[in-house]
Amino acid sequence: MPVAFRLPLQVFYEREARHPRQPFLVQPIGGGAVQTLTWGDVGHQARCAAHWLRARELPQGSHIALISKNCAHWIIADLAIWMAGHVSVPLYPNLTADSVTHVLQHSEAVLVFIGKLDDWPTMAPGVPAGVPTISLPLCPAGDFDYRWADLQGCSPIQDDPLPPASALATIIYTSGTTGLPKGVMHSFGALGFAATHGTELFGLGEGDRLLSYLPLCHVAERMFVEMASIYTGQTVYFAESLDTFLTDLRRARPTALFGVPRIWTKFQMGVYARIPGKRLDRLLRLPFIGKRVGHKVLAGLGLDALRIALSGAAPVPEALLRWYQRLGLDVLEVYGMTENCGYSHVCRPGQQKIGWIGLPCPGVEVRIDQAGEVQVRSGATMLGYFKDAQRTAEVLTEDGFLRTGDKGEQDADGRLRLTGRLKEIFKTSKGKYVAPAPIENRLAEHARIEQVCVVGDGLTAPMGLCVLSTVGQPEARHALQDSLERWLEQVNAALDKHERLRQLVVVKDTWAVENGFLTPTLKIKRNVIESTYGPQFQVWSERTEVILWQD
Known part of the structure; x- marks a missing residue:
């Protein structure tokens, strides 16, 4: 029996009509000032833009690109594209x-919205000749074919267009941890299925607040911010920049927040920069006082109003989850992929089992095949990869299950635990297979390690490469040497013999999005790390030191 759900535009029209004066989007505009747009404002601007798009007389379902950092007009442009009958x-x-x-040509984009960007001059040459550009508010300086003011000069459309559930809504290009990104096609039905049922899990509503800071072009922020705010009526606050992030966070005082593990780690590192970890841990253990200290720490971060804290995109170190619990905050893990709208598994409030992600989301079927691969099926599954029938057939089974590429297991209650990526598992020269993700997750629990990558394909034993945290970098090397040696010994003691690391290499580089080591959602790119340091793997593995420092 099909599960009922509502479509995104349908829900938006209802909110626009019911409370047009209620705040929807809060956008920083520089110098500490903000612009608040109501549901009526957003509807009016989207409808004017939709009128302009209709007047272009493009074929129905044309592909229109959107290049911008998170901002109010990202969401408004997305709505306008849909209202005009096109694909974002x-x-x-x-x-x-x-x-x-690559993306504009592969996606066959016929127009491009250009919004808030940090380095447009280096991106601009990538727009193919003949593809018109439209500047959004907060866009960088440049020559654009049309301005947002041109679109707003049109009268708003008066109808409420509603594409069918089966219609293509968006093509989301994966962030590409390996190779070229793939264009994941999602229908309005898939977005509606995931948003309708996902928002029912947490009881969020019109009095709640979100902070948007992870890329909206990624499926997680698209669902947790754009779709969730439309379906629940939450107010969305936008972050202005990395420099103002804490100010933006305190302004929003979000009641719900999604973050990748590295964001939750950075919050912790920020706290440790102000108060030593051991002292904080002692204070948190004190009766009565500990609870107040935890609340004060959360308030300093702007997280004291948080009711729902979620983490996804990569495993969260168990020690980090327990640290937040001591502060009085349960960070709940979620699991999903671009290919299923990020809608697969989530830990329910009050049902957290450390080390396990949680139960399947409503309407999601799960099975684990003989190789241990997690496979899922639901109404949120993609239509396929754009112009790539072969890879679509490789990832979707004949009976409609999505091959996740993740190895996992379920407990008696149906909770899921991931044990590694099938493609990331490597074989040492001794013929033994090693899954790096669980080992990396354990190593990352050390307070001075911020990022870690375990390698070992073709080596006699695995080794770990790590980047120190901002707290660890200033510390004396000899002090860290002893601490890291003890930690590696402790981690190895819990591993099977063939999994034990020969050494830990502290690299001097920073792994960031800007230099290509991380995806835009802060996942490490293994292929980049292996190509960068690969020539030294054999030399390092022949050294006798347990902790090596790249000089």
Whole structure:
């Protein structure tokens, strides 16, 4: 029996009509000032833009690209594209010109909205000749074919267009941890299925607040911020920049927040920069006082109003989850992929089992095949990869299950635990297979390690490469040497013999999005790490030191 759900535009029209004066989007505009747009404001601007798009007389279902950092007009442009009967194609706001060209040409985009960007001059050459550009508010300086003011000069459309559930709504290009990104096609029905049932899990509503800071072009922020705010009526606050992030966070005082593990780690590192970890842990253990200290720490971060804290995109170190619990905050893990709208598994409030993600989301079927691969099926599954029938057939089974590429297991209650990526598992020269993700997750629990990558394909034993946290970097090397040696010994003691690391290499580089080591959602790119340091793997593995420092 099909599960009932509502479509995104249908829900938006209802809110626009019911409370047009209620705040919807709060946008920083510089100098500490903000612009608040109501549901009526958003509807009016989207309808004017939809009128302009209709007047272009493009074929129905044309692909229109959107290149911008998170901002109010990202969401308004997305709504306008849908109202005009077209398909939105969001791009990451920090792509190279070559990547921009690839996505725009592959997606067959006929127009491009250009919004808030940090380095437009390096991206601009990537827009193919003949593809018109439209500047949004807060856009960088440049030559654009049309301005947002041109679109707003049109009268708003008066009808409430509603594409069918089966219609293509968006093509989301994966962030590409390996190789070129794939264009994931999602229907309005898939978005509606995930948003309708996902928002029912947490009891969020019109009095709640979100902070938007992870890329909206990524499926997680698209669902947790754009779709969730439309379906629940939450107010969305936008972050202005990295420099103002804490100010933006305190302004929003979100009641719900989604973050990748590295964001939750950075919050912790920020706290440790102000108060030593051991002292804080002692204070948190004190009766009565500990609870007040935890609340004060959360208030300093702007997280004291948080009711729902979620983490996804990668495993969260168990020690980090327990640290937040001591502060009085349960960070709940979620699991999903671009290919299923990020809608697969989530830990329910009050049902947290450390080390396990949680139960399947409503309407999601789960099975684990003989190789241990997690496979899922639901109404949120993609239509396929755009112009790539072969890879679509490789990832979707004949009976409609999505091959996740993740190995996992379920407990008696149906909770899921991931044990590694099938493609990331490597074989040592001794013929033994090693899954790096669980080992990396354990190593990352050390307070001075911020990022870690375990390698070992073809080596006699695995080794770990790590980047120190901002707290660990200033510390004396000899003090860290002893601490890291003890930690590696402790981690190895819990591993099977063939999994034990020969050494831990502290690299001097920073792994960031800007230099290509991380995806825009802060996942490590293993292929980049292996190509960068690979020539030294054999030399390092022949050294006798347990902790090596790259000089």
